[in-house]
Amino acid sequence: MDEKLSIVARWKEERESQIRGLKLTIYTLSRSPLSVIGFFLVAIFLLIALVGPMIITYPGDVKGAVHMDQKLRPPSSAHPFGTDEVGRDIYSRVIMGTRLSFQIGLIIIFIAMGIGVPLGIIAGYVGGWINEIIMRVTDIFLSIPGLLLALAIVGALGPGIKNAMLALSIVWWPGYVRLVQGKTLSLREESFVEAAKAIGASKLRVIFSHILPNCTSPIIVKASMDMGMAILFAANLGFIGVGAQPPEPEWGAMISVGRNYLPDRWWMATFPGLAILITVLGFNLLGDGLRDILDPQSRI
Amino acid sequence: MKWYVLKRLLSIGITLIGLSVIVFTISRIAPGDPAKLAAGPDATEEMVQVIRKEFSLDKPLTIQYITYMKGLIRGDFGRSIRTRHQVWEDIKLFLPATFELVFVSISFAIVFGILFGILSAVYRDTWIDHSARFFSVTGVAIPMFWMGIMLQLLLAAKFHLLPIGGRLDTMVSPPDPITRFFLIDSLITGHWNVFRNSLAHILLPAFVLSFPALASITRINRAEMLEVLHKDFVLNEKAQGISDRIIILKYALKNAFIPTLTMIGLRYGWMLGGTILVETVFDWPGIGNYAVAAAVYSDFQPVMAVTIVLGLNFMIANLLVDIGYGFLDPRVRYG
Numbered sequence: 001m002d003e004k005l006s007i008v009a010r011w012k013e014e015r016e017s018q019i020r021g022l023k024l025t026i027y028t029l030s031r032s033p034l035s036v037i038g039f040f041l042v043a044i045f046l047l048i049a050l051v052g053p054m055i056i057t058y059p060g061d062v063k064g065a066v067h068m069d070q071k072l073r074p075p076s077s078a079h080p081f082g083t084d085e086v087g088r089d090i091y092s093r094v095i096m097g098t099r100l101s102f103q104i105g106l107i108i109i110f111i112a113m114g115i116g117v118p119l120g121i122i123a124g125y126v127g128g129w130i131n132e133i134i135m136r137v138t139d140i141f142l143s144i145p146g147l148l149l150a151l152a153i154v155g156a157l158g159p160g161i162k163n164a165m166l167a168l169s170i171v172w173w174p175g176y177v178r179l180v181q182g183k184t185l186s187l188r189e190e191s192f193v194e195a196a197k198a199i200g201a202s203k204l205r206v207i208f209s210h211i212l213p214n215c216t217s218p219i220i221v222k223a224s225m226d227m228g229m230a231i232l233f234a235a236n237l238g239f240i241g242v243g244a245q246p247p248e249p250e251w252g253a254m255i256s257v258g259r260n261y262l263p264d265r266w267w268m269a270t271f272p273g274l275a276i277l278i279t280v281l282g283f284n285l286l287g288d289g290l291r292d293i294l295d296p297q298s299r300i
Numbered sequence: 301m302k303w304y305v306l307k308r309l310l311s312i313g314i315t316l317i318g319l320s321v322i323v324f325t326i327s328r329i330a331p332g333d334p335a336k337l338a339a340g341p342d343a344t345e346e347m348v349q350v351i352r353k354e355f356s357l358d359k360p361l362t363i364q365y366i367t368y369m370k371g372l373i374r375g376d377f378g379r380s381i382r383t384r385h386q387v388w389e390d391i392k393l394f395l396p397a398t399f400e401l402v403f404v405s406i407s408f409a410i411v412f413g414i415l416f417g418i419l420s421a422v423y424r425d426t427w428i429d430h431s432a433r434f435f436s437v438t439g440v441a442i443p444m445f446w447m448g449i450m451l452q453l454l455l456a457a458k459f460h461l462l463p464i465g466g467r468l469d470t471m472v473s474p475p476d477p478i479t480r481f482f483l484i485d486s487l488i489t490g491h492w493n494v495f496r497n498s499l500a501h502i503l504l505p506a507f508v509l510s511f512p513a514l515a516s517i518t519r520i521n522r523a524e525m526l527e528v529l530h531k532d533f534v535l536n537e538k539a540q541g542i543s544d545r546i547i548i549l550k551y552a553l554k555n556a557f558i559p560t561l562t563m564i565g566l567r568y569g570w571m572l573g574g575t576i577l578v579e580t581v582f583d584w585p586g587i588g589n590y591a592v593a594a595a596v597y598s599d600f601q602p603v604m605a606v607t608i609v610l611g612l613n614f615m616i617a618n619l620l621v622d623i624g625y626g627f628l629d630p631r632v633r634y635g
Contacts, residue, residue: 144319155603232443262457
C-alpha cells in the first residue's frame, strides 16, 4: 500500500511540468467552449471519414448505381436525405463525401507544407539573395486571389479532382513559406541557436534540431485552419465544375447538380452544403483553439 | 509620400511581370495542342497550321512569351474561343458589373463589420456580443455558393421578396452607360424604377459576397476594440469627462483600425475570388462568370486575362491599404 502511493507520488513529481502543461491546456480550452466544439466536430468528421463505408445504407449508390424508379424522392425514413436525379441515396453520398473531402484536404495541405516549409526555412535561415528571390516569388503568388489562381490552373490543366488538388496545393504553399520564413528569422537570433553554432553544430543540425521543432506549433495551427479552407475551396471548384466530376460524391459537385432541381427538390443541394458548413466550421474552431493553446502570442 | 507611392507602383509593375510569367507558364503547360483546340473539332490539318502560325505557336517559348507580353502591354489579351470576341472587348463589357458588385459588397462589409465589431466590444458578453461572435465564426465557414443558393431558395423562390438573379428584370432596359454602374447611372439620369430594380437585384449577390468579409472584419474589429478600450489613455479620457461616443469613434477606433484595415485588404482579395462563385449562382454578368464559363469550356485566354486584371486590382487595393496606414498611424511615415 505504502509502496503504491509513493510510486504514484514519484510519477507525479517526475511529470510535474507536463501535468502543469496539461492543466493549462484544459484551462485554456474550458475558457473557450467554441474550441471544444470545434474539436468534437473535427473528431466526428474524422470518425465518419474512417468508418464511412460501414454506416452508409446504400453502398452501391455512392458512385455508379442508377435507380430511376427511386429518383428525386424527398427525405424519408429509407432515405434520410432524399434521393438525387438518378435515384441515388444522398445520405450515403454525403457520408462518403466526407471521406473524399478528408483525402482532398489532407493531400493539399501535405503538398503545400512539403513545398512551403523547406522553402521557408531555407529563405529564413540562409538569408541574402536566396531569401529575396524566394520571398519575391511568394509575394507574386500571394498577390493573386487564391480561387482565381486555382481556376486558372485547372482551366489550363483540365477539370478533374487531381488537377484541382494540384491547383489548390499551388495556391496554398506560399502561405507556409511566409509563416515559416518569419518564424525562422526570429529563431535564428535566439541564444540557443547561437550556442549550438558555438559548439560546432552544422547548419543541417541546427535546422533540424532547433529551428524546425520550434516551427511546428504555428505550422500545426495554420494546417488545421487551412484544412477547412482547403476543403471549402475544393468544394468551390467542384461547384463550378472544374473540380471533382460526377459521379464522385464530392459535396460541391453534388450541390452544383442539385441546383438544377431547385426549388422543389431542395434536399439535393441543402444537405451537402450543411456538411461543408459543419466541417469547415469545425476545423476553424479547432484551429482557433489550437492557436490559443500552442501559440498564444500570435493574433488573429 | 510621393516617392513611396512611386516605389510601390514600380513594385506592382514587377509583380505584374512575374504574374504574367506564371500565367503564361500555366497556359503553356496545358495538355493538348492549343492550336487544335482553337481550330475546333472539324478543322483540317491545314487550318490547324494556319492557326498555329497566326498565334505564333510554332516559335520557341521565349519568343512566344515576348509576343504575349507585347500584346499585354497593348491590352491585347487574345481571342476567346467561346465567344469569338477579343478578350479585351469581353472584359470591358463585363468588368463594370463585377466592380459594381464588389464595390457594394466591400462597402457593406466595411461599414457593418466595423459597426458590429464596435457594438460587440462595447456591449461585451451581452446577447449582442454573443450573436455577433457566433455569426462571425460561422460566416467564414459557410460556403458562399451554397449560402447564395439557400437565400435564392428562401427569399426569391419561396417568398418572392427578391429577384433570383441577373442585374435587371428582362423587361427593364439598362440606364445610359455613363459609369456603367447601374445604380449610379439610373440615379444620375433620374430613372427611379431602374434604380429600384437594379438595387433589388444587387442586394442578394452583394450580401452573399460580403458575408465572409463581414464576419472577419467584425471579429478583428471587436478584438482590437477590446484591446484598445482597456488601455490607460481611454481611462484618462473618461476621467476627463469626454463622452463615451467620442472616445469610441474618435480615439479608440483609430487605434483599433490598423489591424482591421489589414484584414479588409486581405478579405478584399478573397472577395475578388468569390465573384467567381456569386456571379455563377446569381447569373451576374461579370468577369467572374465570364472566367468560369471560359474555364469550363477549356478556353483559357479569358481565364488568364481575368486573373491578371483582378490580380492587378488586388495589388492596387493593397497599395491603398498601405497608404492608409500612413494616414492612421503618424509613426508610419513614408518618404
